[in-house]
Amino acid sequence: MKNGSTIYIFIGPPGSGKGTLAQECVRELDWVALSTGALCRQHISQxxxxxxxxxxxxxSGKLISDVLVTSMVDEWLSKQVGKVRGIILDGYPRTEQQVMLLxxxxxxxxxDVHLRVVKFDISDDIVVNRLSGRLMCQNKECQAVYSTVPGAGLAPKKVNVCDRCSGTLMSRVDDKPEVIRDRLIVYHQHDPSRLFEQMGQSVEIIDANKPFNEILSDFIQLIERA
Ligand SMILES: [Zn+2]
Known part of the structure; x- marks a missing residue:
């Protein structure tokens, strides 16, 4: 592969299906997805x-600087670029400075890397509805996400049992409606898509109000449109 990697930056609120989509791409397409949280923990333990x-x-109770996060992302990218066709960044870049640094x-x-920014557009009410019905596999190795919301297309086959690993499914404490509304306010304040456009980077839109299987097929169509 002649440096045929494409970096996909996923922008979207929690509950927009982007995390599930990233997991699906890793499993089905052999892509890689960056989790800055997991990467931090890995660096600390090693x-x-x-x-x-x-x-x-x-x-010391401080926040990790944008420069340090980006150097960690850089080190991770250097192991992926040219080796993997699809690289997903989800949750990074998060701040204006991170966008500039990236x-x-x-x-x-x-x-030579192709960059595509994909925004998952979804109404706040649907996010609140979806997340209140969200269930996560308690198996730390798995962490698959399900939803009991009708029409989301993400219900487990058996009640409260993970389809993949038979782990127990539970809802998260911070998936309460009032907590979700607060997180959405923060998300909208920091949505970097306008910044990308100002920098001449086009932002592609996925309609994330749809059930997950349609989001998935829309995304597959998007990646085929080079
Ligand atoms: Zn599981």
């Missing part, structure tokens, strides 16, 4: 240079 810095910052990084270090 005591890497980045991990030691992160550990110190967390212990653009800089891609232009200088990965100029």
């Amino acid at each position: 005591q890497t240079e980045i991990g030691k810095q992160i550990d110190l910052i967390i212990k 653009f800089d990084l891609l232009h200088t270090k990965y100029p």
Whole structure:
């Protein structure tokens, strides 16, 4: 593969199906998806240079800087670019500075990588409805997400049992409607899609109000439109 990697930046609120879609792409298409949280934990447990810095910052109660997060993403990307066809960034870049730093990084270090920004558009009411019915597999290795909301197309085959690993399904404490509304306000405040457009990067829209199987087939169509 002649550096045929495409980086997909997923933008969307919790409950828009982007996390489930990312898992699906990893499983079915052999793509990779970045989780900055998991990557931080991995660096800390392996005591890497980045991990030691992160550990110190967390212990002192501070926030990890955009520069440090981006250097961690850079190190991760260097192992994926050119080897994997699809690379999903979900939850990064999160701030305006992260967007700038990532653009800089891609232009200088990965100029051949194709970048696509995909925004999952969904109404707040549907998010609240969906997340209140969300169930997550308690098996830490699995963490598959289901929904009991009719029409979401994400119900488990057996009540409260994970289809994939037979783990127990439970709802999350922060999936209460009032907590979800607060998270949506934060999401809308920090939605970076306008910033991408200002920088000349087109943003492709997926209608995430639809059931998951339609979101999936719309996304498959999107990736085929090179
Ligand atoms: Zn499971």
